[in-house]
Amino acid sequence: MEKVVSGIRPTGNLHLGNYFGAVTNFIKMQDQYDCLFFIADWHSLTTHPKPQDIQQSANTILSEYLACGIDPEKAPIYVQSDVPEVLELYLYLNMNTYLGELERVTTFKEKARQQPDNVNAGLLTYPTLMASDILIHRAVKVPVGKDQEQNMEMARKCARRFNNIYGVDFFPEPQSFHFTANAVKIPGLDGSGKMGKSQDNCIYLKDDAKTIRKKVMKAVTDCGPQAPNSPKPEVIENLFTLMRVVSKPETVQFFDEKWNDCSIRYGDLKKQLAEDVEAFCAPIREKIQAYAADTDNLRAIARRGAEKARESANATLQEVRQIIGFHKTV
Numbered sequence: 495m496e497k498v499v500s501g502i503r504p505t506g507n508l509h510l511g512n513y514f515g516a517v518t519n520f521i522k523m524q525d526q527y528d529c530l531f532f533i534a535d536w537h538s539l540t541t542h543p544k545p546q547d548i549q550q551s552a553n554t555i556l557s558e559y560l561a562c563g564i565d566p567e568k569a570p571i572y573v574q575s576d577v578p579e580v581l582e583l584y585l586y587l588n589m590n591t592y593l594g595e596l597e598r599v600t601t602f603k604e605k606a607r608q609q610p611d612n613v614n615a616g617l618l619t620y621p622t623l624m625a626s627d628i629l630i631h632r633a634v635k636v637p638v639g640k641d642q643e644q645n646m647e648m649a650r651k652c653a654r655r656f657n658n659i660y661g662v663d664f665f666p667e668p669q670s671f672h673f674t675a676n677a678v679k680i681p682g683l684d685g686s687g688k689m690g691k692s693q694d695n696c697i698y699l700k701d702d703a704k705t706i707r708k709k710v711m712k713a714v715t716d717c718g719p720q721a722p723n724s725p726k727p728e729v730i731e732n733l734f735t736l737m738r739v740v741s742k743p744e745t746v747q748f749f750d751e752k753w754n755d756c757s758i759r760y761g762d763l764k765k766q767l768a769e770d771v772e773a774f775c776a777p778i779r780e781k782i783q784a785y786a787a788d789t790d791n792l793r794a795i796a797r798r799g800a801e802k803a804r805e806s807a808n809a810t811l812q813e814v815r816q817i818i819g820f821h822k823t824v
């Protein structure tokens with residue numbers, strides 16, 4: 495069966511972007527593929543989180559994965575830092591990856607701009623760590639949102655280059671995967687292109703009804719359609735994009751018609767959107783609380799996940815060492 499792997503950084507709670515860009519695919523894929531899902535805690539170190547937050551953040555994402563419907567019996571869930579094999583592969587891949595190509599990665603350039611006092615080597619080599627996460631299991635499919643496309647291209651480059659350097663056909667070239675025709679990008683509520691933790695424009699799965707309403711009612715809009723059937727400006731299209739993922743098709747159609755005949759009232763649209771987001775989040779929210787309360791269960795799930803992930807990782811690493819020329823000496 496084809497192998498699938500994907501992960502999320504534990505830098506806060508899961509938001510609708512994470513859910514519709516990635517997790518919704520995890521849930522469907524777990525029945526059809528050999529899946530492993532993880533919590534990318536090493537990746538979160540680029541911003542120097544406090545030690546006491548590290549464990550807590552991993553538990554948060556784990557509870558949220560479970561609440562969304564990932565079944566660890568079908569798809570083991572592990573914490574990246576419980577699988578040290580990833581780091582050995584990271585080192586090997588870094589030896590074959592060049593400064594120029596890492597510096598050209600858009601997210602690196604963005605982060606370097608956002609945190610000029612902390613342009614660390616981990617930030618630069620973020621794509622090779624991500625490639626290691628994937629290649630350590632020789633995964634072929636990786637469910638990710640649109641924003642990860644460049645990192646996925648780097649992962650393919652790492653696989654190709656390793657195979658070329660050593661004259662082997664060892665690593666498959668991993669492909670992004672989603673059930674929809676195109677990769678998903680969920681917009682933020684601030685009119686920006688992307689919902690993201692660092693942009694402070696998110697609706698989190700754990701948000702309560704009041705918070706959701708407050709956030710949605712504050713979403714950026716414009717002064718309304720100027721002529722019948724005119725194209726929607728980006729800020730309005732963003733609200734419709736959100737509506738398309740949480741509301742019924744007839745609701746979207748209703749507001750689409752209102753837009754087209756210029757009778758739309760943004761207050762009504764937002765009220766409906768807030769209700770539909772709440773209806774979507776409420777059952778997940780309750781489950782998050784239940785899973786988070788049982789830390790023994792979370793520990794057991796992460797331990798079993800790490801065992802399975804290490805087994806798979808070790809098998810790859812044994813072969814990688816042989817290919818590179820390291821033979822067992824002890």
Ligand code: TYM
Nearest residue numbers: 500501502503511512515516534627638639678679680689
């Ligand atoms: P992260 O933690 O930023 O996001 C996790 C997943 O959520 C998706 N996503 C979105 N999708 C659509 N619209 C949005 N607004 C949105 N925001 C986030 C992301 O595309 C991603 O799929 N580098 C990764 C974590 C990672 C990883 C890996 C993923 C580390 N190693 C190996 C796959 C395989 C990241 O920062 O995702």
